Amino acid sequence: MIIKSQKDFFSGLLYACVGGAFAIGATGYKIGTSARMGPGFFPLLLGVILALIGLYIMFKAMVVKTPDGDKIGSWAWKPLVFIIAGNVLFGILLGGLPSWGVPAMGLVVAIFGTTFVVSLAGDTYKVKEVAILATILSIGCYCAFVLLLKLQFPVWPTFITG
Structure with a gap:
């Protein structure tokens, strides 16, 4: 076929x-x-x-026949790289890398870092809009995971909370 x-x-x-x-x-x-x-x-x-x-x-x-055969285009490298980098950064910031001496930065910093990096994948980048989005995401994640679900993980950097 x-x-x-x-x-x-x-x-x-x-x-x-x-x-x-x-x-x-x-x-x-x-x-x-x-x-x-x-x-x-x-x-x-x-x-x-x-x-x-x-x-x-x-x-x-x-x-089902389509008019142009729905050909696959070229790879979108910029979004692919920034989205994967944002996910890796989230893991590093949330848990830290003790073997490299990077402390756990907590949920809030991880969400802010990830949001700013992943936002670079789009065509437009406005710092004010990204900061507002990161703030809303941080508050929402804190309420959902820490307050409602009672999950135990660092919210703030370890050098601040001790």
């Missing part, structure tokens, strides 16, 4: 691979039954559903 929509085909392939990997990984846990679910039941179910959605999208990409 000929692929009639490259974008749909490869996105469906990605869904099917990720779903299959989750389903296979979930078999390492106790599955249980639908009446008494084990820890692997939900990831297995989600993985199978995601894989089936991916297979459906791949099938549709080979059957």
Whole structure:
């Protein structure tokens, strides 16, 4: 069969691979039954559903004709680099790197750092708007994770809180 929509085909392939990997990984846990679910039941179910959605999208990409074939464009390197760098920075700022002597900076600093780095991935960058967004995200995450869920992790840098 000929692929009639490259974008749909490869996105469906990605869904099917990720779903299959989750389903296979979930078999390492106790599955249980639908009446008494084990820890692997939900990831297995989600993985199978995601894989089936991916297979459906791949099938549709080979059957439904699109006007230009939905060719895949070039890689968007700038957003890819800044978003991955922002995620790595979040982990480093939240937990620190003791082997390199970098202390844990806490949730608030991690969110601010990540927001400023990831915002560089877009076409426009306005410091005032990014600062407002980082402030709102920090307050929201503090309320959700620390106040409501009572999670125990550093909120402020360790050299401030002791």
